[in-house]
Amino acid sequence: MKKTDLIKFENDIATAFNSGRIRAPVHLYSGNETVLIKFFKKIKKNDWVFCSWRSHYQCLLKGVPPKILKKEILEGKSISLCFPEYKIYSSAIVGGVLPIAVGMALSLKRKKSRNKVYCFMGEMTSETGIAHETIKYSRNKKLPIHFIVEDNRKSVCTDTRKTWSQRKLTYEKSSDKYVTYYKYNLKYPHAGAGKRVQF
Ligand SMILES: Cc1ncc(C[n+]2csc(CCOP(=O)(O)OP(=O)(O)O)c2C)c(N)n1
Numbered sequence: 001m002k003k004t005d006l007i008k009f010e011n012d013i014a015t016a017f018n019s020g021r022i023r024a025p026v027h028l029y030s031g032n033e034t035v036l037i038k039f040f041k042k043i044k045k046n047d048w049v050f051c052s053w054r055s056h057y058q059c060l061l062k063g064v065p066p067k068i069l070k071k072e073i074l075e076g077k078s079i080s081l082c083f084p085e086y087k088i089y090s091s092a093i094v095g096g097v098l099p100i101a102v103g104m105a106l107s108l109k110r111k112k113s114r115n116k117v118y119c120f121m122g123e124m125t126s127e128t129g130i131a132h133e134t135i136k137y138s139r140n141k142k143l144p145i146h147f148i149v150e151d152n153r154k155s156v157c158t159d160t161r162k163t164w165s166q167r168k169l170t171y172e173k174s175s176d177k178y179v180t181y182y183k184y185n186l187k188y189p190h191a192g193a194g195k196r197v198q199f
């Protein structure tokens with residue numbers, strides 16, 4: 001899938017949301033297409049991907065057909081998209097997928113599988129206790145998992161660095177076997193597509 005396809009998909013969802021055709025929250029991506037396309041080149045079909053409420057790009061890049069994805073989103077499932085047949089799972093609870101992703105990695109290790117888990121999270125999620133514990137546990141137990149911290153600087157409308165009085169976030173600039181960090185600029189608001197929609 002190309003950068004322009006990803007952007008077109010999100011723009012299409014934004015239009016559907018703003019016209020009141022989606023009666024549940026949507027969290028759109030923008031500005032991180034190139035980095036995600038490059039990252040997904042190493043993710044194999046049988047690897048597992050775990051995401052947050054913001055997961056349209058990961059679903060598309062993991063192989064979920066755009067038509068099927070759009071249907072689920074129009075039905076109001078954008079914040080918790082799960083497609084086990086494509087090995088992608090998400091949760092709208094901050095930190096919710098992290099222990100599940102670690103459990104999956106532990107299971108893959110016990111089964112001596114060659115597959116891996118990729119777990120995406122926002123930078124605010126990465127500062128929570130559960131993120132610190134799951135990353136520490138995964139490193140120490142040498143689990144087949146990789147965490148990706150996506151920094152758009154905001155937790156809903158709050159500046160993440162101001163919240164913690166911390167100029168440099170814990171995983172900022174991390175790039176090792178277990179954690180990748182990257183920064184991107186979101187053109188959309190935290191949720192929705194800029195127009196107030198009453199559910
Ligand atoms: C346990 C829990 N607390 C609060 C929320 C409300 N909430 C949804 S997204 C979010 C901000 C998360 O920011 P970040 O992890 O940086 O991800 P982003 O949305 O910027 O991608 C919050 C507080 C929630 N979904 N779950």
